[in-house]
Amino acid sequence: DTVMTQTPLSLSVTPGQPASISCRSSQSVLETDGMTYLHWYLQRPGQSPQLLIYEVSRRYSGVPDRFSGSGSGTDFTLKISRVEAEDVGVYYCMQGRTFGQGTKVEIK
Amino acid sequence: QVQLVQSGPEVKKPGASVKVSCKTSGYTFTSYGISWVRQAPGQGLEWMGWISPYSGNTHYAQRLQGRVTLATDPSTSTVDMELTSLRSDDTAVYYCARDRHGRYGSSWPEYWGPGTLVTVSS
Numbered sequence: 736d737t738v739m740t741q742t743p744l745s746l747s748v749t750p751g752q753p754a755s756i757s758c759r760s761s762q763s764v765l766e767t768d769g770m771t772y773l774h775w776y777l778q779r780p781g782q783s784p785q786l787l788i789y790e791v792s793r794r795y796s797g798v799p800d801r802f803s804g805s806g807s808g809t810d811f812t813l814k815i816s817r818v819e820a821e822d823v824g825v826y827y828c829m830q831g832r833t834f835g836q837g838t839k840v841e842i843k
Numbered sequence: 844q845v846q847l848v849q850s851g852p853e854v855k856k857p858g859a860s861v862k863v864s865c866k867t868s869g870y871t872f873t874s875y876g877i878s879w880v881r882q883a884p885g886q887g888l889e890w891m892g893w894i895s896p897y898s899g900n901t902h903y904a905q906r907l908q909g910r911v912t913l914a915t916d917p918s919t920s921t922v923d924m925e926l927t928s929l930r931s932d933d934t935a936v937y938y939c940a941r942d943r944h945g946r947y948g949s950s951w952p953e954y955w956g957p958g959t960l961v962t963v964s965s
Binding site for chain 1: 878882887888889890893902904905936940943948949951952953955956957958
């Protein structure tokens, strides 16, 4: 089974500063149809997860453009260009039906 | 708008079974897959299984195979998740989520339910 490894596991960020989360897969996630089904979710405290980014780099409806996704093969990154207070929570990457361990983002 | 309403919290004894319901609305029930994901207290997300309301096809996480069953009731646009032989480490919040597409291999959870807490304790 594919293992998704996120780093770091926690992040403390000053508002207005950038943040970056890495997600590495134990094997290539490029599918035979040429697509890469790598997605990012944010779970705010006490809430259900919400979709942020799908298919590596496509921002979901309503997601601010300070969020961006990139990567290919086995290495993927979620970037927040300027962290805001509402961005706190745990971020998960997901490939296929496997989640990463999650990265907790806090505000300094 | 898409809505997923889940049944209420459950407290079960070890060895018992639990059924959690997910009533959907706001879209064509048979056009999208439904995933189930659980989250133990203070832990990450664990995918449990998927069902196609169109075909009834299911896929289950290997570690839960034989204990988890998903089923649909098209008459009420509801998906049920049953987990048997409960253990203390099954204590978790259980989420249903409507997938982006109806095809298992190329879809992912898009809309999430509020979650149902299942507590397993003697």
